[in-house]
Amino acid sequence: xxxxxxxxxxxxxxxxxxxxxxxxxxxxGTRNVSDKLASKAPDTHGNPPFSEWLKINSKVKLGSFAExxxxxxxxxxxxxxxxxxxxxxxxxxxxxxxxxxxxIANPLDFSNGMPPSLLPGLHNTNSLGEExxxxxxxxxxxxxxxTMWSGLMINxxxxxxxxxxxxxxxxxxxxxxxxxxxxxxxGWPAKNIIDLGDITGARAxxxxxxxxxxxxxxxxxxxxxxxxxx
Amino acid sequence: xxxxxxxxxxxxxxxxxxxxxxxxxxxxGTRNVSDKLASKAPDTHGNPPFSEWLKINSKVKLGSFAExxxxxxxxxxxxxxxxxxxxxxxxxxxxxxxxxxxxIANPLDFSNGMPPSLLPGLHNTNSLGEExxxxxxxxxxxxxxxTMWSGLMINxxxxxxxxxxxxxxxxxxxxxxxxxxxxxxxGWPAKNIIDLGDITGARAxxxxxxxxxxxxxxxxxxxxxxxxxx
Numbered sequence: 001x002x003x004x005x006x007x008x009x010x011x012x013x014x015x016x017x018x019x020x021x022x023x024x025x026x027x028x029g030t031r032n033v034s035d036k037l038a039s040k041a042p043d044t045h046g047n048p049p050f051s052e053w054l055k056i057n058s059k060v061k062l063g064s065f066a067e068x069x070x071x072x073x074x075x076x077x078x079x080x081x082x083x084x085x086x087x088x089x090x091x092x093x094x095x096x097x098x099x100x101x102x103x104i105a106n107p108l109d110f111s112n113g114m115p116p117s118l119l120p121g122l123h124n125t126n127s128l129g130e131e132x133x134x135x136x137x138x139x140x141x142x143x144x145x146x147t148m149w150s151g152l153m154i155n156x157x158x159x160x161x162x163x164x165x166x167x168x169x170x171x172x173x174x175x176x177x178x179x180x181x182x183x184x185x186x187g188w189p190a191k192n193i194i195d196l197g198d199i200t201g202a203r204a205x206x207x208x209x210x211x212x213x214x215x216x217x218x219x220x221x222x223x224x225x226x227x228x229x230x
Numbered sequence: 231x232x233x234x235x236x237x238x239x240x241x242x243x244x245x246x247x248x249x250x251x252x253x254x255x256x257x258x259g260t261r262n263v264s265d266k267l268a269s270k271a272p273d274t275h276g277n278p279p280f281s282e283w284l285k286i287n288s289k290v291k292l293g294s295f296a297e298x299x300x301x302x303x304x305x306x307x308x309x310x311x312x313x314x315x316x317x318x319x320x321x322x323x324x325x326x327x328x329x330x331x332x333x334i335a336n337p338l339d340f341s342n343g344m345p346p347s348l349l350p351g352l353h354n355t356n357s358l359g360e361e362x363x364x365x366x367x368x369x370x371x372x373x374x375x376x377t378m379w380s381g382l383m384i385n386x387x388x389x390x391x392x393x394x395x396x397x398x399x400x401x402x403x404x405x406x407x408x409x410x411x412x413x414x415x416x417g418w419p420a421k422n423i424i425d426l427g428d429i430t431g432a433r434a435x436x437x438x439x440x441x442x443x444x445x446x447x448x449x450x451x452x453x454x455x456x457x458x459x460x
Binding site: 117213 | 390433439440445456
C-alpha cells in the first residue's frame with residue numbers, strides 16, 4: 001500500500017521503517033525537502049540528522065507535505081501537535097480528501113516548560129483529533145497509537161509480552177477496520193485494540209498524556225504502556 | 231484511628247465501611263445532619279437513602295462537615311468535586327489544620343451533559359488537589375484512589391488478582407507514608423502504589439477521568455482499573 005507520512009520526527013521515522021518492513025511504499029512529507037536534506041543538526045532527541053536516517057532507510061521517499069499526502073492512499077499525521085493543523089493544511093485539503101488519515105499526534109504545549117500541558121482549546125471539550133476532523137470533513141480521521149512511546153507503537157511485545165492496550169477512535173467504521181488491520185501487522189492483537197467509538201474519543205486518549213508524562217518523569221523511562229484490568 | 235469523612239456519597243460510604251472494618255473510629259460529615267437523616271429519597275445511583283445505610287453501618291457516626299473534620303485525626307474528602315472546596319471551607323480551615331486530608335474527589339463538570347468534562351480552571355495547568363492544597367496551606371493534602379470505581383478502592387483483588395495500580399501524590403512525604411499504610415490495609419501492596427511526587431501530580435490523575443469514563447461507556451462497566459506494563 002502507498003502511505004504518506006506527514007512529519008519527519010521520531011514517530012514518523014519509527015512508523016515509516018515498520019511500514020517499509022511490511023512491504024508498503026512510503027513517502028514522508030516535510031515542510032522543505034532541501035532544507036531537511038541539508039540539515040546536519042541532530043534532532044531534538046540527539047539522534048543523527050534526518051539525511052543519515054534516510055540513507056539507512058533508503059526505501060523511504062521524501063517529499064513535501066503535499067507530495068506525501070498526494071502519494072498516500074492512506075496518510076499519517078506524525079507532526080508535532082502544535083503544528084498539526086497547519087502542516088495538514090499545507091499537505092492540502094484535496095490531497096487528503098476521501099482518504100484515511102491516521103492521527104498519532106498529541107496537542108502538547110511546551111510553552112510553559114516541562115512537563116508540557118495540553119494546548120488551550122484542544123483539550124477537555126475538544127481535542128486535536130476532532131479539530132483535524134472538523135478542518136478536513138472529507139477525510140476519515142482515525143486517532144490511535146498516541147498514548148505510548150513510539151517504539152512500542154510498532155513493537156508492543158517489547159513490554160509485558162504485548163499484554164497492554166492501544167486505543168482507537170474515529171467516525172468512519174470502515175476506516176477504523178482498515179487501520180485495525182495495520183495495527184494487527186504492527187503486532188497489536190484485536191483484543192488489545194480498544195475501540196472508543198467516534199472521534200470525540202480523542203479527548204480521552206489525548207488526556208492520557210499528563211499521566212503518561214508524569215509516570216515517565218518518576219520512573220525515568222518511557223518504555224511502558226497502560227493495560228486495562230477487568 | 232479517628233477518621234473524618236467529608237461527604238456521604240457512594241465513595242464516602244464505601245471508604246467508611248472499610249475503615250470501620252479495619253477498627254477505625256469513623257465520623258462522616260454532611261451539610262445538614264437532620265436533612266440527611268430525614269431524606270427518604272434513594273441516592274443518585276438508586277441506592278437506599280443514607281439513613282438506611284447508616285442503620286446497617288451503625289458504628290459510623292454522622293455529623294456536620296465541621297464536626298467530622300474536628301473529629302478526625304485524618305480527614306478524607308469524598309465530596310463531589312464541584313462542591314469540594316465549598317464543603318471543605320464549611321468543614322473549617324482550623325479543623326483541618328495540621329492534619330492529613332486524603333482527597334479522592336474529581337473535578338467533574340456535569341453541566342454539559344454526559345459524559346462529564348473537567349471543571350474549567352481545575353484541569354491541565356491546575357487540579358482540584360492543588361486547589362485544595364492552596365486553599366488549606368496548613369493541611370497536608372494527599373491525592374489518591376481517584377482513578378477508579380469506589381468498590382476497587384477498598385478491594386483491589388476484585389479484578390486481575392489486584393495487579394493494577396493506584397497513584398498517590400502530595401507535598402508532604404510523612405503524610406504520604408501514612409496514607410500508603412492505610413492503602414496497604416485496603417489491599418494495595420506497595421509495588422502497586424505509584425508515587426507521582428508533589429500535589430501537581432493531581433493534574434495527571436484527575437486527567438485520567440476522561441479515559442476512565444470513555445472506557446466505562448464502551449465496556450458498560452466501571453469494574454476495571456489501569457495497570458502499568460513495563
